[in-house]
Amino acid sequence: MKQLLYSxxxxxxxxxxxxxxxxxxxxxxxxxxxSRVPVTxxxxxxxxxxxxxxxxPEHLGVIIVExxxxxxxxxxxxxWSTAYGIHYVSLYDRSGRVRAGSEQQLRPHLERRRRALxxxxxxxxxxxxxxxxxxxxxxxxxxxxxxxxHVSVALLWEPDGVGDMVAAARRLCSxxxxxxxxxxxxxxxxxxxxxxxxxxxxxxxxxxxxxxxRALLGYLPWQLRLTEVLDAPPRRPLLYRxxxxxxxxxxxxxxxxxx
Amino acid sequence: xxxxxxKKLTWYESVCMNxxxxxxxxxxxxxxxxxxxxxxxxxxxxxxEGHARGFTKLSETLKWCRDLGVTExxxxxxxxxxxxxxxxxIDGIMNLAREKFExxxxxRDKLSEHGVCIRFIGDLSLLPADIQRQTAEVMLMTRNNxxxxxxIAFSYTAREExxxxxxxxxxxxxxxxxxxxxxxxxxVEQCLYTRESPRPDLLVRTSGExxxxxxxxxxxxxxxxxxxxxxxxxxxxxHLFSAVFTYQRNYDVIQAxxxxxxxxxxxxxxxGLLPGTARPGDSVTRPGDSAGESLDxxxxxxxxxxxxxxxSASQSAAAQKRVQSFLSHLDAARWGRLESLVAEGS
Numbered sequence: 047m048k049q050l051l052y053s054x055x056x057x058x059x060x061x062x063x064x065x066x067x068x069x070x071x072x073x074x075x076x077x078x079x080x081s082r083v084p085v086t087x088x089x090x091x092x093x094x095x096x097x098x099x100x101x102x103p104e105h106l107g108v109i110i111v112e113x114x115x116x117x118x119x120x121x122x123x124x125x126w127s128t129a130y131g132i133h134y135v136s137l138y139d140r141s142g143r144v145r146a147g148s149e150q151q152l153r154p155h156l157e158r159r160r161r162a163l164x165x166x167x168x169x170x171x172x173x174x175x176x177x178x179x180x181x182x183x184x185x186x187x188x189x190x191x192x193x194x195x196h197v198s199v200a201l202l203w204e205p206d207g208v209g210d211m212v213a214a215a216r217r218l219c220s221x222x223x224x225x226x227x228x229x230x231x232x233x234x235x236x237x238x239x240x241x242x243x244x245x246x247x248x249x250x251x252x253x254x255x256x257x258x259x260r261a262l263l264g265y266l267p268w269q270l271r272l273t274e275v276l277d278a279p280p281r282r283p284l285l286y287r288x289x290x291x292x293x294x295x296x297x298x299x300x301x302x303x304x305x
Numbered sequence: 306x307x308x309x310x311x312k313k314l315t316w317y318e319s320v321c322m323n324x325x326x327x328x329x330x331x332x333x334x335x336x337x338x339x340x341x342x343x344x345x346x347x348x349x350x351x352x353x354e355g356h357a358r359g360f361t362k363l364s365e366t367l368k369w370c371r372d373l374g375v376t377e378x379x380x381x382x383x384x385x386x387x388x389x390x391x392x393x394x395i396d397g398i399m400n401l402a403r404e405k406f407e408x409x410x411x412x413r414d415k416l417s418e419h420g421v422c423i424r425f426i427g428d429l430s431l432l433p434a435d436i437q438r439q440t441a442e443v444m445l446m447t448r449n450n451x452x453x454x455x456x457i458a459f460s461y462t463a464r465e466e467x468x469x470x471x472x473x474x475x476x477x478x479x480x481x482x483x484x485x486x487x488x489x490x491x492x493v494e495q496c497l498y499t500r501e502s503p504r505p506d507l508l509v510r511t512s513g514e515x516x517x518x519x520x521x522x523x524x525x526x527x528x529x530x531x532x533x534x535x536x537x538x539x540x541x542x543x544h545l546f547s548a549v550f551t552y553q554r555n556y557d558v559i560q561a562x563x564x565x566x567x568x569x570x571x572x573x574x575x576x577g578l579l580p581g582t583a584r585p586g587d588s589v590t591r592p593g594d595s596a597g598e599s600l601d602x603x604x605x606x607x608x609x610x611x612x613x614x615x616x617s618a619s620q621s622a623a624a625q626k627r628v629q630s631f632l633s634h635l636d637a638a639r640w641g642r643l644e645s646l647v648a649e650g651s
Contacts, residue, residue, distance in 0.1 A: 052320075053327040060328075063554065140562060204566060208526060212490045215471045219478045219485035229475035234468040260529050260555045263562050267522040271464060275515050275530075301516075304386025 071280065078281060086122075086286045089129060089163055095290055096130030100297030103251035105134035105244070107273065109265045112257030115143055116282040119256065121155035124171060125163050126289050128197040134247050135199045138265045142203035145175055170196040176206045176243045198247075206243035207264040214240035241268060252296045254278050254289075274299050308408060309415045310368040318542055322372055325546060328553045331506035333377040334370060335528070337520055338363065340512030340536030347536070353397035358538040360405055369542050371419070371453065373549065377502055379456040381520045385428060385465060399433060402459070406439040413446055420452025426498035427461030428469075438650040441643040448640075456499060463522035470496035473635060482631040487624050490570070491612040495632055499524055507552045509545075511537045527563045529555045567612065 096102065106127050108120065120137055127135050137144045144152065152173070160169055218240060221227040249269045255277050262275070274296055279288050314322065338359055345355025363380060370378050383398060409416070409423060416423070425440040432440070440459070473496045477483040494500070504524045513534040517525065531548040
């Protein structure tokens with residue numbers, strides 16, 4: 047009898063939390079509907095905001111753990127990052143929706159938002175899958191951009207995580223089997239160099255999680271060693287001010303590196 | 306001062322615990338116990354006293370976990386990176402470790418009574434020789450305890466763990482125990498320090514930091530992560546309850562992601578058979594067979610079983626035999642090293 051009561055209490059608690067989340071979400075959406083949407087500042091202001099940050103990540107990760115992908119949000123994050131001088135952005139969705147939708151969804155959004163923000167200013171966005179060579183960019187230029195603003199975007203999914211490490215292990219073992227390498231030459235420095243996902247990129251210093259799930263669902267585990275993980279607010283599309291707040295919050299984080 | 310705290314819960318703590326236990330309880334919880342030094346600074350005490358209070362909190366937390374029904378706990382006690390701290394602080398931490406590990410040896414009976422197996426994970430060769438001997442003795446002393454396990458990550462980083470596992474596998478290939486085509490995700494995982502353990506269901510990090518700091522990177526890809534601002538010595542049972550409640554609220558979506566991952570790996574392994582694996586005439590299970598159907602159930606323990614089925618589906622009987630033989634050999638070598646350490650010291 048006690049067990050039944052405890053079980054009911056727990057179910058009630060979860061129900062109350064779910065209701066509270068739904069009500070809060072509905073109220074927020076209502077407020078967004080009727081409030082004035084803050085205008086995204088012009089490019090010069092965004093660039094100035096980027097320069098004023100205490101620190102910028104060289105590589106920004108975006109981990110998508112929400113049910114519906116907001117392509118405008120992804121396009122905006124890429125372009126705002128470009129304006130901030132961030133040269134590497136990785137977009138991760140475990141099931142590969144971002145990779146699958148890159149041509150039909152992401153590129154058109156990128157092109158539209160790029161025109162709105164950058165206008166005639168040259169901006170090069172190179173989309174690539176995992177560690178593949180960069181493909182044509184959003185504005186039709188080749189991968190070797192010579193504009194001031196450029197960013198490489200890796201479209202990642204689950205096999206780029208642990209799967210990439212296993213593939214690297216297999217390759218190393220093949221080299222050992224053929225005598226091309228000694229087993230004791232394998233250490234953490236050389237193993238990291240063997241990975242193909244975001245190969246030769248710096249590790250992501252910051253990852254923005256889009257969605258309420260409290261897990262990273264396979265995002266680049268090796269590279270995630272010292273990555274700060276911040277949750278984006280739930281509003282979609284993401285506002286520029288929310289992006290700026292996240293980057294500002296990152297700027298205030300001090301890493302002690304074990305010391 | 307004890308590793309096995311007997312502190313009783315208040316009646317309202319008991320009620321809340323019993324309520325939580327009617328839902329999903331994580332089988333394996335990992336803790337990044339961060340904040341001892343900031344706690345010391347805030348309370349105007351020495352850093353070593355801050356670490357000592359951190360140990361007291363660990364003892365309490367282990368008790369709460371036992372009461373909740375958590376059967377495995379992994380704690381990040383000391384990172385390889387922490388060797389860069391001032392020598393005086395390192396010496397203080399090592400002295401505290403000596404004291405606490407000696408206490409573990411003295412509490413052999415209590416550990417046996419509760420069936421607690423202790424495992425130290427990390428590059429223990431970096432530690433002072435006497436601490437290496439203590440850790441070896443504790444692990445040998447408790448190896449047959451099966452009710453619960455405590456993994457203490459000491460002189461540990463995940464990258465060192467992963468690269469060492471790959472090196473061990475490569476050494477197996479070099480020695481002829483394995484073929485390179487035998488290398489699978491499950492094999493590498495069974496060479497990690499946390500072999501035989503289910504992946505953590507819940508990871509708790511205190512002190513407000515929002516990164517993993519090179520802790521269990523391989524094992525926590527699909528783990529519920531709970532970051533909390535509280536400093537470790539101030540961690541309370543209510544923070545643990547919040548973490549477990551968060552785990553319950555994220556349970557379904559994380560389990561679905563785990564199941565999806567296992568199914569995708571099974572499909573990948575049977576659709577694109579690796580060279581040197583199954584040959585015509587070998588039996589290979591495919592999605593829809595019993596292996597695929599049983600992937601629906603993916604708590605942390607059955608996820609390991611699901612990974613075993615992925616390997617069984619794609620590997621020939623000969624490959625499975627090579628892998629088992631290699632793992633037995635590796636296991637024997639590891640226990641042999643521990644026995645040598647203890648023998649040297651006595």
